[in-house]
Amino acid sequence: MRAAGGAVGQAGAREGEAMTEQEKVVTRREVLRGLWRGAGLLGLAGLGGWLGARGRRQRLVWQIDPYKCTWCGKCATHCVLEPSAVKCVHAYAMCGYCKLCTGYYVPEPLALDTAAENQLCPTGAIRRTFVEDPYYEYGIDEALCIGCGKCGKGCTTFGNGSLFLQVRHDRCRNCNECAIAAACPSFAFVRAPAEEPYLLKTRFRAG
Amino acid sequence: MKQLHRVIVIAAALGVLTGPAEGAERFPPPDFEGGHQLPTTTTPLPRATALEYVDVAVLAGALALAAYLALRRRSRRGLFILTLFSLAYFGFWRRGCICSVGSVQNVALALFEPGYVLPASVLAFFVLPLAFALAFGRVFCAGVCPLGAIQDVVLVRPIQLPAWLEHALGLAPYAYLGLAVLLAATDVMFPICQYDPFVAFFRRSGEETLLVLGASFLVISLFVGRPYCRFLCPYGVLLRLASLVSWRRVTITPAECIRCRLCEQACPFGAIRAATGPAPRAPGRGDKVRLGLLLAAVPAALVLGGWLVSRLGGPLTRTEMVNLAAEEAVRAGRQSARITSGTAQPGDKQPVQTGDAGAVLRSRLQGGMWVLGGFVGLVIMGKLISLSVYRSRPDYEAERGHCMACGRCYATCPIELKRRSDRRRADPERGTRVP
Numbered sequence: 001m002r003a004a005g006g007a008v009g010q011a012g013a014r015e016g017e018a019m020t021e022q023e024k025v026v027t028r029r030e031v032l033r034g035l036w037r038g039a040g041l042l043g044l045a046g047l048g049g050w051l052g053a054r055g056r057r058q059r060l061v062w063q064i065d066p067y068k069c070t071w072c073g074k075c076a077t078h079c080v081l082e083p084s085a086v087k088c089v090h091a092y093a094m095c096g097y098c099k100l101c102t103g104y105y106v107p108e109p110l111a112l113d114t115a116a117e118n119q120l121c122p123t124g125a126i127r128r129t130f131v132e133d134p135y136y137e138y139g140i141d142e143a144l145c146i147g148c149g150k151c152g153k154g155c156t157t158f159g160n161g162s163l164f165l166q167v168r169h170d171r172c173r174n175c176n177e178c179a180i181a182a183a184c185p186s187f188a189f190v191r192a193p194a195e196e197p198y199l200l201k202t203r204f205r206a207g
Numbered sequence: 208m209k210q211l212h213r214v215i216v217i218a219a220a221l222g223v224l225t226g227p228a229e230g231a232e233r234f235p236p237p238d239f240e241g242g243h244q245l246p247t248t249t250t251p252l253p254r255a256t257a258l259e260y261v262d263v264a265v266l267a268g269a270l271a272l273a274a275y276l277a278l279r280r281r282s283r284r285g286l287f288i289l290t291l292f293s294l295a296y297f298g299f300w301r302r303g304c305i306c307s308v309g310s311v312q313n314v315a316l317a318l319f320e321p322g323y324v325l326p327a328s329v330l331a332f333f334v335l336p337l338a339f340a341l342a343f344g345r346v347f348c349a350g351v352c353p354l355g356a357i358q359d360v361v362l363v364r365p366i367q368l369p370a371w372l373e374h375a376l377g378l379a380p381y382a383y384l385g386l387a388v389l390l391a392a393t394d395v396m397f398p399i400c401q402y403d404p405f406v407a408f409f410r411r412s413g414e415e416t417l418l419v420l421g422a423s424f425l426v427i428s429l430f431v432g433r434p435y436c437r438f439l440c441p442y443g444v445l446l447r448l449a450s451l452v453s454w455r456r457v458t459i460t461p462a463e464c465i466r467c468r469l470c471e472q473a474c475p476f477g478a479i480r481a482a483t484g485p486a487p488r489a490p491g492r493g494d495k496v497r498l499g500l501l502l503a504a505v506p507a508a509l510v511l512g513g514w515l516v517s518r519l520g521g522p523l524t525r526t527e528m529v530n531l532a533a534e535e536a537v538r539a540g541r542q543s544a545r546i547t548s549g550t551a552q553p554g555d556k557q558p559v560q561t562g563d564a565g566a567v568l569r570s571r572l573q574g575g576m577w578v579l580g581g582f583v584g585l586v587i588m589g590k591l592i593s594l595s596v597y598r599s600r601p602d603y604e605a606e607r608g609h610c611m612a613c614g615r616c617y618a619t620c621p622i623e624l625k626r627r628s629d630r631r632r633a634d635p636e637r638g639t640r641v642p
Binding site: 033034036037040041044047048051052054058059060061080081082089090091092093094095096097098131132135137139158159160168169170172173174175176177179182187194197198200203 | 251334406449
């Protein structure tokens with residue numbers, strides 16, 4: 001291509017033919033350019049058609065398989081969002097409504113009250129409300145939850161496991177590559193269909 | 208004591224009997240006497256799929272508008288306003304995701320990994336700007352890309368870089384593109400997204416290192432025009448190649464160039480090439496020998512580049528990141544898993560094969576390193592060859608590949624200024640609204 005420049009140089013030295021020669025060379029460049037452009041367009045169309053035809057399946061989003069999660073705490077630290085898009089959720093139907101909740105209280109709490117020093121949650125995101133003796137209900141204040149999973153660990157290790165982590169899709173950016181998934185030590189991050197984006201625990205499966 | 212034993216036995220029997228039906232709750236959920244209603248677990252849905260197509264429509268509209276403003280209206284002001292819009296929409300509203308720059312990785316993964324489903328909107332974000340570049344040049348860079356926009360709006364005191372630095376740094380995007388395609392195609396990581404310097408600003412949250420990186424890029428952008436676009440952007444490589452053969456292009460002057468040199472310093476991105484004058488220089492014998500030697504050296508550069516990079520790649524295949532990806536691949540019994548792992552439901556047992564998928568991943572990476580090195584060698588040789596041949600250029604012009612169609616040079620051209628004043632005079636109603 002650049003050798004053509006040399007040809008122009010030689011031709012240009014001779015004044016008379018210079019113009020016609022140059023025009024011819026420019027035309028050749030234009031033709032080559034057109035050919036490359038056509039090839040590029042064809043390639044793009046082919047790529048788009050091929051991948052497009054293959055890609056017409058359900059849209060997937062990130063989710064945590066709660067039965068694989070080990071509450072390592074990376075959901076709180078590795079999400080690109082601050083605070084994380086991962087939050088604790090509560091499957092109320094699984095909950096024992098315990099007075100001494102091991103997801104709510106630190107081991108050996110000083111008293112079974114709502115004092116901060118007794119709570120496991122570092123941000124106080126679990127709301128404890130009295131229902132009837134001796135049952136208490138535990139709800140999550142998502143604005144405060146940072147997704148550290150401490151409550152899930154306590155609840156699953158000593159209790160029914162009704163508290164667990166889920167990617168909240170009102171917050172998740174559905175990144176190309178989920179930063180938490182890349183760091184998750186137990187490979188608990190999976191892709192779930194966008195129409196059914198949650199993998200909730202149920203009473204009918206232990207774990 | 209005996210009674211307690213009986214209680215335990217009965218309780219255990221009950222536990223066994225009810226176990227399969229009710230799971231294994233340590234503390235059975237209570238039956239409330241007061242008729243307390245259990246709250247439901249909320250499940251907020253992700254953004255609707257239809258809205259993704261809105262993004263695609265906005266992209267197509269912005270591209271068409273950018274082409275019109277850059278080539279037909281020749282309006283820098285219009286392009287600047289479009290830039291602000293794109294920064295607001297694709298940047299701060301959509302928070303930098305979805306973006307064409309990152310879509311390269313999805314396309315690479317989809318090409319090499321049949322199990323990966325490429326979303327249609329991502330495909331559109333990859334194809335549309337390239338198609339526009341084939342037709343009109345890099346209009347995507349001019350006013351649509353949010354990464355370019357955030358650098359462009361802070362460019363207050365542009366300086367010209369020395370040509371050698373410009374050429375040398377200009378090779379980096381090719382290497383980055385090659386590396387990103389390799390890592391994405393093997394499903395190890397998406398480096399373009401992970402090290403995107405500006406997405407932390409768009410999301411208004413991110414790691415400290417990324418914020419510092421982004422801030423340093425912005426500080427450099429005050430003086431050096433669009434450093435990320437020129438010296439790193441991997442998608443810019445594809446746009447550059449496409450706009451080399453574009454159908455229409457930016458011309459500094461609307462009519463004929465009078466070689467007044469007024470536009471020489473107008474481009475903050477070093478894309479304006481000086482005219483060589485009407486009488487081209489004849490190539491000497493030395494030029495021909497040099498070109499011949501360079502052409503002959505191309506195969507050697509391919510092999511040498513491949514060998515060098517494959518040596519450098521050894522440590523990469525032993526990093527934690529690759530280990531993790533390989534571990535996942537082994538566990539899932541397939542070549543890649545993190546991104547492609549399908550719609551696993553709780554209870555699904557992943558098939559664990561004995562075949563060492565991790566070793567496959569490592570050997571793929573090692574092979575990819577050879578290709579990457581060869582590609583980088585080829586690019587370097589191509590650069591040297593293009594630098595060593597003389598090209599006659601009768602007029603001052605914006606170099607096709609490097610011009611980002613920002614429109615800054617238009618107002619420096621006296622012919623253009625005359626055209627504008629003529630138009631104003633012919634149509635005084637429009638007044639100063641004429642670009």
